[in-house]
Amino acid sequence: MIKVIKRAEWGAKPPNGRFTQMHSPEGVIVHHSADPFRRSSGAVQQIQIDHQSWGWVDVGYNFLITEVGEICEGRPEVDGLPAIGSYSSGADSRRIGICLLGNFQEGHDHVDKDQLAALVKLCRWCAIHYSIQSLLISGHRDHRTTACPGDQLYRLLDSVRADVLPTDSPTDSPIDEAVQSLMEAGPEIHIGDYPAALWALYDCCFSVLEHLGATGLPLSRR
Numbered sequence: 001m002i003k004v005i006k007r008a009e010w011g012a013k014p015p016n017g018r019f020t021q022m023h024s025p026e027g028v029i030v031h032h033s034a035d036p037f038r039r040s041s042g043a044v045q046q047i048q049i050d051h052q053s054w055g056w057v058d059v060g061y062n063f064l065i066t067e068v069g070e071i072c073e074g075r076p077e078v079d080g081l082p083a084i085g086s087y088s089s090g091a092d093s094r095r096i097g098i099c100l101l102g103n104f105q106e107g108h109d110h111v112d113k114d115q116l117a118a119l120v121k122l123c124r125w126c127a128i129h130y131s132i133q134s135l136l137i138s139g140h141r142d143h144r145t146t147a148c149p150g151d152q153l154y155r156l157l158d159s160v161r162a163d164v165l166p167t168d169s170p171t172d173s174p175i176d177e178a179v180q181s182l183m184e185a186g187p188e189i190h191i192g193d194y195p196a197a198l199w200a201l202y203d204c205c206f207s208v209l210e211h212l213g214a215t216g217l218p219l220s221r222r
């Protein structure tokens, strides 16, 4: 289960054109914004302004992760598949762009643990949501000459790969994740707070149905 801050919530401007659907996503490309200001939604807005000023349709990434681990929607999906981003030449056509806000070259920002945990969670979600059996995780520098995503973040990608288990692993199914979040929510649930418990149970049931491929059912999340 991931919470994504939608474009309307962070104040996105309209795109300057149409998005192109990514037909067969195979992995993700990790970026950093190389920018010191990174906590507020204003940072995401500024990135969109910059990228559109370069003649791009919109912000170049599919997702952006703030310093505190909030996941923001970048380019929206096109008919249930990611939109092709703009950043890494041909590699963008099959890989989802994820940008961690901050400058992770030596001597600048440090990667926050919440931000890194959000990256792992988002990678797992991408693998499950887009049915990618072995999600490829690369840094921008693996595809073209650039310092991105910064030496510090690039060094952490091996641990990210290790943490993003294969989607067919029994410990990585959306059901396990939903049950785990339900159990974790347990101590927070008190008499008089049934709605929270019911929503947690609802999310859990939805994940089970989703996992079983019952996607045609007339259900929606809260």
Ligand SMILES: [Zn+2]
Pocket (backbone or CB within 6 Å): 030, 031, 032, 087, 140, 146, 148, 149
């Ligand atoms: Zn990059």
